[in-house]
Amino acid sequence: MKCPFALSKRGAAAAVWISWLMLAGAPTRAFAAAPAPLQGAVAKQFVQRTRSYGELRKSAVAGLPKLVETPSPVEISAREKAVAEAIRARRAGAKRGDVFGDAGPAIQALVRADWSQRPSAERKAAWAELPPVSAPAVNAPYPPTLPLATFPPELLTLLPQLPKSMEYRFAGPHLILRDVDANLVVDVLPDVLPGPGPAGATPRLGQDAGK
Amino acid sequence: MSRAGARAIALAALAAVAVACGPAAQILPPELRHVVALPRFDNSIQFAVIGDTGTGNLPQYQVAERMVEARENFPFEFVIMLGDNLYGLERPVDYERKFAVPYAKLLDEKVEFYASLGNHDNPNQRFYENFHMGGERYYAFSKGPARFFALDSNYMTEEQVAWLIRELKATRQPWKIAFFHHPLYSSGGFHGSSLGLRERLEPIFVKYGVRVVFSGHEHFYERIKPQHGVYYFIAGGSARLRRNDINSDELTAAGFDTDNSFMLVEIEDDELYFETISRTGELVESGEIARSDEKAPETGTTEQLAPAKRGQSGTGAKERPAPARGAASGS
Numbered sequence: 001m002k003c004p005f006a007l008s009k010r011g012a013a014a015a016v017w018i019s020w021l022m023l024a025g026a027p028t029r030a031f032a033a034a035p036a037p038l039q040g041a042v043a044k045q046f047v048q049r050t051r052s053y054g055e056l057r058k059s060a061v062a063g064l065p066k067l068v069e070t071p072s073p074v075e076i077s078a079r080e081k082a083v084a085e086a087i088r089a090r091r092a093g094a095k096r097g098d099v100f101g102d103a104g105p106a107i108q109a110l111v112r113a114d115w116s117q118r119p120s121a122e123r124k125a126a127w128a129e130l131p132p133v134s135a136p137a138v139n140a141p142y143p144p145t146l147p148l149a150t151f152p153p154e155l156l157t158l159l160p161q162l163p164k165s166m167e168y169r170f171a172g173p174h175l176i177l178r179d180v181d182a183n184l185v186v187d188v189l190p191d192v193l194p195g196p197g198p199a200g201a202t203p204r205l206g207q208d209a210g211k
Numbered sequence: 212m213s214r215a216g217a218r219a220i221a222l223a224a225l226a227a228v229a230v231a232c233g234p235a236a237q238i239l240p241p242e243l244r245h246v247v248a249l250p251r252f253d254n255s256i257q258f259a260v261i262g263d264t265g266t267g268n269l270p271q272y273q274v275a276e277r278m279v280e281a282r283e284n285f286p287f288e289f290v291i292m293l294g295d296n297l298y299g300l301e302r303p304v305d306y307e308r309k310f311a312v313p314y315a316k317l318l319d320e321k322v323e324f325y326a327s328l329g330n331h332d333n334p335n336q337r338f339y340e341n342f343h344m345g346g347e348r349y350y351a352f353s354k355g356p357a358r359f360f361a362l363d364s365n366y367m368t369e370e371q372v373a374w375l376i377r378e379l380k381a382t383r384q385p386w387k388i389a390f391f392h393h394p395l396y397s398s399g400g401f402h403g404s405s406l407g408l409r410e411r412l413e414p415i416f417v418k419y420g421v422r423v424v425f426s427g428h429e430h431f432y433e434r435i436k437p438q439h440g441v442y443y444f445i446a447g448g449s450a451r452l453r454r455n456d457i458n459s460d461e462l463t464a465a466g467f468d469t470d471n472s473f474m475l476v477e478i479e480d481d482e483l484y485f486e487t488i489s490r491t492g493e494l495v496e497s498g499e500i501a502r503s504d505e506k507a508p509e510t511g512t513t514e515q516l517a518p519a520k521r522g523q524s525g526t527g528a529k530e531r532p533a534p535a536r537g538a539a540s541g542s
Contacts, residue, residue: 067338071339076336144299183333
């Protein structure tokens with residue numbers, strides 16, 4: 001008796017193709033196309049704004065003594081506060097989006113594309129590190145008791161390079177630009193990361209703070 | 212319910228919690244504590260490894276005491292720190308309470324600490340003279356036949372990667388040792404392996420001959436089976452402890468997650484010897500690593516371990532054979 005599920009030659013070929021396409025679309029680094037680095041006019045303008053910040057910063061801290069290695073934590077702490085105050089004074093009217101500007105949506109799309117390709121184990125590990133905070137305010141200090149979650153190295157290769165004084169960081173699901181020496185939030189792109197994600201990637205934010 | 216009944220239930224609940232959490236083990240009496248049995252060759256370099264230390268709590272101080280004791284028999288000259296050097300606030304008082312005070316005796320004896328940055332560390336720690344970072348987030352230094360590369364695994368920029376490759380290419384020392392916070396391989400249930408970082412760094416380590424890598428982040432001790440010729444250690448349990456977090460799998464060569472610990476390492480010529488010691492003064496394991504697989508001694512390398520103890524997982528249940536080059540057995 002002929003099997004009721006038997007496929008014709010053409011049907012079998014189609015099934016193989018469909019299977020292959022399903023595998024190719026699976027969210028693994030092995031198959032999915034890697035997101036392209038952010039380029040074009042939007043990226044150039046963003047880089048220009050980060051450079052402008054770098055220039056502003058340079059002039060703001062010009063009058064402060066340069067910090068070199070010291071045995072005194074008091075000096076380290078005082079320098080950090082002084083740099084932060086000087087920058088804050090120069091950027092008194094700074095508001096969210098001043099630096100990200102119209103690059104925000106493109107950066108968000110890039111971050112999400114990168115995130116969606118990470119294996120669930122990696123996403124889970126990332127969530128375990130991300131501190132549970134609401135979007136911090138521009139010009140506020142990065143909360144000193146919260147960890148500075150590791151920034152994915154591959155994502156760094158896709159985003160425009162920042163001046164040395166500035167870095168990308170995630171605070172919860174928010175992407176921030178952080179002034180390294182001043183420990184200051186320069187700009188915020190809220191809710192860049194999608195929610196908890198699929199099963200197995202559930203954040204344990206409340207439990208993991210400070211681990 | 213009667214008051215006595217309620218009290219009995221409360222006591223039972225407390226007892227259950229105590230059993231689940233496991234009471235901290237007592238420090239062994241001095242006569243029972245492990246005496247360091249590393250070879251101590253004349254021209255060797257000797258150092259300690261600690262990770263995830265900056266709590267300012269009792270276990271950090273107790274591990275520091277064991278380090279001071281160990282130094283009586285094994286006068287290590289420097290310590291590498293695997294990140295999370297200061298948890299929480301980083302006020303001047305925190306530098307004292309979480310670093311300068313617990314390690315005061317070692318600092319007084321001019322032991323140098325070389326720090327790397329963890330995810331709880333403000334990068335401005337790079338200006339703290341006692342951390343010997345030279346104002347840089349990543350840096351390298353040489354000691355005898357070894358060159359050490361302290362990386363900032365929190366923020367692995369292209370610039371840092373290019374620097375690492377440049378430095379490795381220029382290195383003349385036969386031993387290349389990297390240390391940083393996030394482990395490329397880990398059997399920890401809480402964090403696990405840092406896959407993105409592994410993708411970026413492992414090919415470089417393999418290509419340029421990094422032989423040994425020390426990381427923290429996971430609050431336990433684990434020795435990973437060699438991966439592409441590189442030996443990976445996790446020593447992030449020197450103050451905090453994530454009890455029973457090791458999910459021993461095919462990665463684990465040995466593990467210890469029931470108490471805090473630190474490592475002692477000696478490098479002489481083509482061999483590296485190590486001991487891992489617990490907060491209570493017990494030997495966790497000891498072993499040796501040859502600089503290259505071609506030059507591995509006939510007695511084997513790190514498969515020569517103490518028998519696994521309670522709370523340990525390990526492949527090293529073998530009797531340690533007569534050590535090469537007259538090394539004393541610590542098993």
